[in-house]
Amino acid sequence: MKELLEKLTASPEEKTFRLKARLEAAGPMTLWSKQTFLTCPHCERRATRQRWSESLYVCPNCGTYQPIGGYYRLSLLFDHGSFHELSVKTIQQDPLHFPGYAEKLSLQKRKTGLSEAAITATGRIGGMPVVAAVLDSRFFMGSMSAGVGERVTQAVEYASAKKWPLIIFSASGGARMQEGIFSLMQMAKTSAAIAEFSARGGLYISFLTHPTTGGVTASFASLGDIMLAEPGALIGFAGPRVIRQTLGIELPEGFQTSEYLEEHGFVDKIVPRSELRETMTQLLRLHTPKGQKV
Amino acid sequence: MIQDRLRRLQALENEQQTLSGTPDEAQRRAEIAEERSALVAGCAELSSAERVFLARHPKRPKIEEYIEALFTDFFEQKGDRQCKEDASILGGIACYKGVPVTVLGHRKGANLADNMKYNFGMPGPEGYRKALRMMHQAEKFGRPVITFIDTPGAYPGVEAEARGQGEAIARNLAEMSRLTVPVISIVTGEGNSGGALAIGVANRILMLENAVYSVLSPEGFASILWKDASRHAEACDLMRLTAQDLYQAGIVDEIIPEPLGGAQLDKKALFSCVDIALEKNLSALRRQTRAALASGRYKKFREIGC
Numbered sequence: 001m002k003e004l005l006e007k008l009t010a011s012p013e014e015k016t017f018r019l020k021a022r023l024e025a026a027g028p029m030t031l032w033s034k035q036t037f038l039t040c041p042h043c044e045r046r047a048t049r050q051r052w053s054e055s056l057y058v059c060p061n062c063g064t065y066q067p068i069g070g071y072y073r074l075s076l077l078f079d080h081g082s083f084h085e086l087s088v089k090t091i092q093q094d095p096l097h098f099p100g101y102a103e104k105l106s107l108q109k110r111k112t113g114l115s116e117a118a119i120t121a122t123g124r125i126g127g128m129p130v131v132a133a134v135l136d137s138r139f140f141m142g143s144m145s146a147g148v149g150e151r152v153t154q155a156v157e158y159a160s161a162k163k164w165p166l167i168i169f170s171a172s173g174g175a176r177m178q179e180g181i182f183s184l185m186q187m188a189k190t191s192a193a194i195a196e197f198s199a200r201g202g203l204y205i206s207f208l209t210h211p212t213t214g215g216v217t218a219s220f221a222s223l224g225d226i227m228l229a230e231p232g233a234l235i236g237f238a239g240p241r242v243i244r245q246t247l248g249i250e251l252p253e254g255f256q257t258s259e260y261l262e263e264h265g266f267v268d269k270i271v272p273r274s275e276l277r278e279t280m281t282q283l284l285r286l287h288t289p290k291g292q293k294v
Numbered sequence: 295m296i297q298d299r300l301r302r303l304q305a306l307e308n309e310q311q312t313l314s315g316t317p318d319e320a321q322r323r324a325e326i327a328e329e330r331s332a333l334v335a336g337c338a339e340l341s342s343a344e345r346v347f348l349a350r351h352p353k354r355p356k357i358e359e360y361i362e363a364l365f366t367d368f369f370e371q372k373g374d375r376q377c378k379e380d381a382s383i384l385g386g387i388a389c390y391k392g393v394p395v396t397v398l399g400h401r402k403g404a405n406l407a408d409n410m411k412y413n414f415g416m417p418g419p420e421g422y423r424k425a426l427r428m429m430h431q432a433e434k435f436g437r438p439v440i441t442f443i444d445t446p447g448a449y450p451g452v453e454a455e456a457r458g459q460g461e462a463i464a465r466n467l468a469e470m471s472r473l474t475v476p477v478i479s480i481v482t483g484e485g486n487s488g489g490a491l492a493i494g495v496a497n498r499i500l501m502l503e504n505a506v507y508s509v510l511s512p513e514g515f516a517s518i519l520w521k522d523a524s525r526h527a528e529a530c531d532l533m534r535l536t537a538q539d540l541y542q543a544g545i546v547d548e549i550i551p552e553p554l555g556g557a558q559l560d561k562k563a564l565f566s567c568v569d570i571a572l573e574k575n576l577s578a579l580r581r582q583t584r585a586a587l588a589s590g591r592y593k594k595f596r597e598i599g600c
Contacts, residue, residue, distance in 0.1 A: 091600055095543070096534055146599030153596070175487075175509045177519050180533045181545060184509040185598040187488055188495045191464055192471030192592050199472065215509075217460035218448075218488040223468055237460035237488070238450030242514075246450050256455060264456050 006080045017071060017083045020113070024069030024138075025057060040064060056273045065232055065273065067210060070119040070134035073169055077132070077277055078123035086120040086131075086158060091150050094178070101178040104140075112138045116147040117172075120155040122164070126281040128288065131159035134169040135216065141173030144215045148176070149186025152220060156193040156204075165203040165284055170221035174214020174239070187219035194223045203287045205280070208235050208258065208267070226283055227267045229258035296344040299333050300555065306330055337555040340504065342530040342539075346512060348504040349484045353558035355565075357384050357399045357442045360482065363565040364572065365390050365397060371428055377457065380421035382413045382449075383493075385428050387437070391573065393580075396432035398425050398493065399442025402483075416449035419462035422492050426466050429473060438476040438576060441493045446511060448489030463492040470495035471595065474588045476579035478572065480550070481505045481537075482557075486514075497591050498575045499545065501537040502564075503552040507545075508535035545598060548575070 010018070037046040043062035052059075056076065057066040074083060093116075094101050109115055117139040122131050133155040135142040142148075152168065159166040175183040194204060206224025210233035217237050229235060236256035244251060254260050261267045271279045306326050313319045340348070348354070361368050365388035373379040385398025402408075402415035417425075425441075432439045448459055470477065470493075479496035485507035501507060510518070512526040515533060540546040550571045553560035579587065 095599060096532070098532060149599060177509065177515055179599075180509050181507060181535065181540060181543065182599045184487065184491055185545065185595060187464075188467050188471065188491055188595045189598060191467035192495070192595055195468035195472050196592065198468075215488055218463035218492075219467055220464070222458075222461040222464035236455050237448065237463070238455065243450045243452065243455070247452070249452075251452065255452065260456075264458070266458050266461055 010081060013085070014081050014083060017085075018075060020071040021069070021075035022072070024113075025053065025072045040066075058273055065210060065230055067137050067171065069138060070114070070136040070169075073134050074119070074121060074123065074132060076273070077125060077167075077280060078121075079125060079127065082122075082124035082129075084122045086122065086155060088116075088120065088151055088154060091147060093145070093147055095146060095182045096178065096180050098178040098180075104178075108139050112136070114139045116145065116151060117142045118148045118151040120151050120158075122158075122162075125277065125284055128165070128281075128284045129162070130165045130167055130280075130284065131155050131162065132167045132169070135171045137171040137173070137211070140176060142171045142216070143173050143176040144183050144186050144219075145176035145179050146182045146186060149183075149189050152186075152190050153193045156190070156197050156220075160193075160197045160200055160202055163200075163202070165205065165287060166197065167205045167207065167280065168220060168224075169207045169209055170212045170216050171209045172212055172214065172216035172221075174216065184215065187215045190220040191223060194220050198223075198225070203284075205283060207271075208261075209233050211235070213237065213239050222266070228269055228271050228279065229261060229267045231258055231270050231272060233258045235261050296337060296340060296347060296555075299336055303330065303333050303555065303559075306333075334554045334559075342506075342533075342536050343512075343527040345504045345536050346484070346506050346526075346530050348556040348558075349506045351556060351558050352404075354483055355557055355561050356404055357401050357444065357482075358404075359561065360399075360442055360565070360568065361388060361397060363561075364569055365395070368397070371431075372424070374420045374423035374427060376420070376423060378420050380413075380417055380424055381411060382415050382417040382445075383421035383425050385425060390438075390440070390576070393438070393576075394435070395438045395440055396428050397440045397442075398428055399482075400445040400490075400493075402444060413449060415445045416447060417445070417489065417492075418449050418451065418454040419457045419459050422448075422462040422466050425493050426462075426469055429466075429470060432475055433473050436475060438478070438580065439473065439496075440572070440576075441477070441479045441496065443479055443481045443485040443490045443494055443507070444483030444505075445486060445489050446484060447486040447514075448492070463488045466492040467495055471591060472588055473591075474584035476576060476582070476587055477591065478575055478579070480568065480572070481507045481546075484511070486511050495591065495595065497579055497587060497594065498547045500548045500550055500571050500575065501540065501546045502550050502557060502568075503537055504556055505537055506535040507537075507540055508533050 040059040042064040045061040208229040368388040370386040384401040400415040403412040477496040481501040512529040516525040516529040517523040
């Protein structure tokens with residue numbers, strides 16, 4: 001009944017958001033797919049779409065986490081009706097005029113409906129306002145481009161101006177090769193923005209999802225006051241393929257997973273998808289000064 | 295190709311040394327001098343792949359030589375105070391024209407034994423944490439920071455990952471951006487990936503004429519984009535990694551000229567060019583207030599790619 005009421009009274013922005021979230025839910029696996037059964041790419045067993053949806057796209061059979069779309073991620077997190085996408089100052093894409101890149105970009109845009117690999121928004125969690133950024137691995141593997149760096153930086157600066165907590169969900173294959181040095185420099189830009197935000201006393205919760213590697217790991221993703229990770233995610237600086245090739249050795253079992261990072265002291269907590277909202281609410285509450293109205 | 299020219303130059307050099315001062319050899323000497331200047335003149339226009347070759351030349355000046363030539367009273371600082379000493383970063387306190395500064399940079403080593411000892415200039419997290427420790431100290435004592443960048447990249451290893459390579463680089467980027475002392479970075483050889491940038495968040499980025507600075511080595515770039523590392527020459531052109539490209543893109547503030555044919559041919563001339571550029575930029579920065587230095591650095595990186 002409550003859900004129905006929410007649906008009927010939702011604003012146009014909320015309706016669009018919920019629709020996008022539902023359509024893209026498990027990224028490439030379900031995008032525009034009409035099949036009743038979905039197959040897990042890991043264990044190759046099938047389950048109904050209904051069961052996948054109930055398990056938040058964690059395989060009902062083997063427990064493997066499927067990548068999920070950015071809007072869907074936020075829909076799991078935000079209070080109903082609180083989503084508001086930040087408008088972005090558009091910047092020049094393709095700074096190197098890299099051959100074939102412009103075509104690839106427009107193809108990715110058409111395929112995903114996204115304009116870059118980062119979505120930035122504000123919303124409320126348990127009534128508490130936050131700024132959130134989500135890197136979306138469907139778009140160029142969530143790689144760091146000037147556009148991604150700019151969006152993340154704008155989100156950090158917005159949180160700073162509003163004095164709201166900041167949550168960033170990272171998922172990235174590393175640098176956007178086609179943007180060369182401009183991609184590299186985004187690491188400095190985003191890290192500087194986080195440092196500035198932190199010096200002003202802002203709370204930054206960094207949430208690492210599969211996969212977080214390269215320049216994103218070596219910048220804003222590693223700088224959270226609180227570091228969280230999704231179970232079984234690949235997290236590292238150099239990718240496992242590069243390390244294997246360079247050293248010519250087999251890598252240890254479980255190397256560069258969330259659990260490995262937790263064991264080595266780089267993650268506070270591994271948070272199952274089903275506990276995402278609950279954990280965030282707890283953390284935000286713990287950072288709300290006593291007596292302060294939210 | 296520059297490789298052939300340099301080989302021929304070396305051969306001429308060797309021949310000249312065998313010649314004695316007798317008059318009948320005077321003509322040969324003149325010929326050698328003529329061919330030499332023609333060869334050197336031919337090095338004026340270089341392709342980006344040739345610059346990559348020069349940037350990695352084994353005889354290219356190393357950080358020890360820069361410190362020796364430009365600074366006095368160098369006191370080396372070692373260790374990250376947490377885990378170990380990473381020798382692929384060399385740094386410490388020194389005097390530059392009477393002013394105490396913190397100087398640090400990647401150390402590659404001049405021969406194979408040293409290459410191995412210094413891990414070819416590829417730091418692990420301990421190296422970056424050591425660098426950060428030195429920079430924090432520079433902040434405390436109000437010393438300018440001068441960094442020399444020359445690395446194939448951060449080390450991709452199991453231990454490095456276990457001890458947080460990504461976190462170490464990220465922390466450096468964040469902390470460097472807030473330093474309130476002048477920071478100058480000089481890209482002297484190859485600056486690849488986050489491993490270079492981790493000591494490169496500077497107020498001024500200077501770059502030697504034949505140095506290169508990029509998101510990844512051209513080989514790595516080609517292997518990621520085309521799954522074929524042998525296409526690296528093609529990658530060099532597309533990546534826009536030369537000092538000239540980066541100056542045009544507004545990322546590098548000044549190009550330091552090198553002797554024709556590369557820095558390794560006349561180190562003395564090179565050091566005096568570096569000295570002039572360093573002195574000019576440092577004295578300009580030392581006139582700024584501490585707050586202006588930090589906000590200027592923030593703004594510099596904030597505007598890249600906008």
